[in-house]
Amino acid sequence: MKSFYSIVYIHPNSLTAERYAVGLLLGNSSTLLFDFKVEKLNGLDRLYPSLHLKNGVLSSLKSIKQHIQQLVNEQIVLKASMFNEISHLLGNDYSTYLHNYSNGMIQFSQPAPVALEVDAKLFSNLVDRFIVGEPAKSLNHHKSFHQAFRKKITTLNIKDKVDLDYKLSPAKLEGIYTDTQVRLIGKNGVITAVQDIDFTINMVNLGQQLNEWEILVSALNDFSVAKSWQPGDYHVVFNKPLPKSPQEKLLNRIRTQKKDLFKLDSESEIDRVLHKIETSQYQPLSVLINNSK
Secondary structure (H helix, E strand, O other), X not given: OOEEEEEEEEOOOOOOOOOEEEEEEEEXXXXXXXXXXXXXXXXXXXXXXXXXXXXXXHHHHHHHHHHHHHHHHHHHHHHHOOOOOOOOOOOHHHHHHHHHHOOOOEEEOOOEXXXXXXXXXXXXXXXXXXXXXXXXXXXXHHHHHHHHHHHHHHOOOOOOOOEEEEEEOOOOOOOOOOOEEEEEEEEEOEEEEEEEEOOXXXXXXXXXXXXXXXXXXXXXXHHHHHOOOOOOEEEXXXXXXXXXXXXXXXXXHHHHHOOOOOEEEOOOOHHHXXXXXXXXXXXXXXXXXXXXX
16 A cells, blocks of 8 residues: 655745745545644744734645645545545545645645655654754755845845735736735835745746746736836845856746836845935835725
C-alpha cells in the first residue's frame, strides 16, 4: 500500500514566492492524517501584522481538517459495509487534487512517496522534520530576497505615509479579480506603488506574478482617471537572474515593452524612490480609498 505526504504552505502574497510550511497531510489508499501548527500561524501574524492572517487561515485549516476526517469516517463505513472498492477520495489521488487546485493562500505541495506504513509515529516524525523545523530549504534564497527588501522598507520612516503589505480586494478596487497584495503603496500627487518580484523563480510562477502586477497597475490607473488624478508611478524591484536565462530574457523584454506602464529597479536603484517617499508628503492609499466610499 503506497504511502505519501504533502506539505501544507501558507502563501501570504500572490506576487512573491514567499511561502511558509504550517501543516502536513499523510496518507495512503485507506486513511489520511492531517494537522497543522497554530504556533506557525502566530509567527506569520508577527511577520505580516497588517494582514491579520491567523484567524482566516486558522478557520480554513480547521475546515480542511474536518473535511478530511469526514472522508476517513466514510471510508471506515465503506469497509464495515463490506464494500470491496476503495473510495477514490482517499489516497494519492486526493492529495494530487489538493495540490492542483490549491492556488490561493493555502497550498498543498505535490505529494511525495514515503516507504513506510502510515501511523501516528511517522506523522509526528514528518511534522518535526518539515513543519517544526525550517522546511523547504530550497526556498531560502527566494525568501531572503523578499525578507531583505521588507526589512529595508520597515526601517524607514514611512509607515505613516504609505501602506505596507496592503491587500486590495475587488470590492475596494474595480478591475482586479482576486485579493491582491502590494508591498508598498501611497499617494503624493500620483499613486506610487512598489512591488518586489523575484526574477530567479520558475517562469510559470514569474509570469503569473507579473500578470497579476500588470492587472493591478492597470486597475490603479483606471482608479486615478476616475479621480481626475495623473497616472501613477509604479516600480518593480527585482533581483538579478542568471545570465542568458529565460528570466533574464523576460526582464530585458519587459524593460522595452512595459516601460510606459511601470519601471524595473534593481535593489540599489529603488533607494531613490524610497528616499523620495521618506522625505516627501505622502498619504496611505487606504485612507484615500476609505474616504472615497
